[in-house]
Amino acid sequence: MSKTILVVDDTASLRRMVQSYLTQEGFRVLTAADGREALLLARQERPDLIILDLMMPQMNGYDFMRAYSKEGSAPIIVLTAKVDESDKVLGLELGADDYVTKPFSPRELAARVRAVLRRVSAAATPPDLLRALDITLDRSTRMVTVGERRVDLTPSEFDLLATLMAAPGRVFSRLELLERLQGTAYEGYERTIDVHIRNLRSKIEPDPRHPRYIETVFGVGYRFTPVTSG
Numbered sequence: 001m002s003k004t005i006l007v008v009d010d011t012a013s014l015r016r017m018v019q020s021y022l023t024q025e026g027f028r029v030l031t032a033a034d035g036r037e038a039l040l041l042a043r044q045e046r047p048d049l050i051i052l053d054l055m056m057p058q059m060n061g062y063d064f065m066r067a068y069s070k071e072g073s074a075p076i077i078v079l080t081a082k083v084d085e086s087d088k089v090l091g092l093e094l095g096a097d098d099y100v101t102k103p104f105s106p107r108e109l110a111a112r113v114r115a116v117l118r119r120v121s122a123a124a125t126p127p128d129l130l131r132a133l134d135i136t137l138d139r140s141t142r143m144v145t146v147g148e149r150r151v152d153l154t155p156s157e158f159d160l161l162a163t164l165m166a167a168p169g170r171v172f173s174r175l176e177l178l179e180r181l182q183g184t185a186y187e188g189y190e191r192t193i194d195v196h197i198r199n200l201r202s203k204i205e206p207d208p209r210h211p212r213y214i215e216t217v218f219g220v221g222y223r224f225t226p227v228t229s230g
Contacts, residue, residue, distance in 0.1 A: 002028045003117060006047035008038040008064070009079065010056040018051065021106035022113065035059025039067055047074050049117055051109070052096075054080040065094040075116045079104075130165045132224060135204065135213060137165055146204050156181055157200045160193070164214060169226030171217045197222055 005027045007018045012033070019029040030045055032038035036059045042050065050068075054061035061078060068076075075097040092099070097116050100109055130137040134147045142158055144151045153161065163180045164172065172180075174193040201208040215223050 002026055003048040004028045004030065004045060005113065006030045006032065006038060006041055006045070006050045006074075008032045008035065008050065008056070008061070009053040010034055011053075014053075017106065018109065022110060025110050027113070035061065035064035035067070038064055042068060042072055042074070046072070049113060049120075050074050050076045051079050051113070052076050054078060062094060065096065069095050075120050077109075077112055077116060079109075130162065132165050132168055133213060135161075135165065137162055144204070151203050153200065153203060154196075156196050157203070160196055161200060161204070161214075164222065164224035168224045171220050171223045173221040177221065193222075 005022055007015055007022075007029060008031070009015050009018075010033050015031040015033070019031055022029045030041055030047065032041050034056045038050070038052070039059070041047075052061045052064060059067075061080070065076065076095060077098045077100060078096040079100050079102065081102040097120075098112050100112055128138060128140045130139070136145045137158075138144075139162060144153055144158065144161065159181055160177060163177060174191070177193045197214060198208075201211055201214055204213060205211050213225055215225055217223055
């Protein structure tokens, strides 16, 4: 599936040029003329990467990054004519992953896009083997063992456990967990997660009524116990 790139710049000719080149390079490209329009598109389309101008009307690039950081995590390549070091530092502090100064070549920008996407993909790729307490989960074989006992899980149960074990101590909302199950059979209803968790606990917990591994965070969601084996 093609990666989606959101290009945000108030210069129409630049947007068209970048869109044309990146489309030829195999990307799906969306464009916005200012930060406000970009925020709406980012919420709707969830781009894989954002190319962002700093000096724009309505909402500039700095304000966009401040707002976007509260709700999105796509990497950002800042695109600007400003070359002052303090501007670059502020952009990086606000969440920019790379900085390209105008004028630039489309080929250079495409190379930067690929480099950032590779870096993000490598960082986001979880290990195949997860171990916590006495549970071992192998993504490559989709096998789970508790102690010496192999546990058979449904695809949804396996994906839920893998998500929780990959970030012990982190609290996931039901909606977050539901989104992680996209691609498996699910009903699209947040309370479905409660059913999957209950079934999962019945298979891995010594006492499902007093869970040791998967904790309920009331009013929020679930987390895997932060205490892991050394």
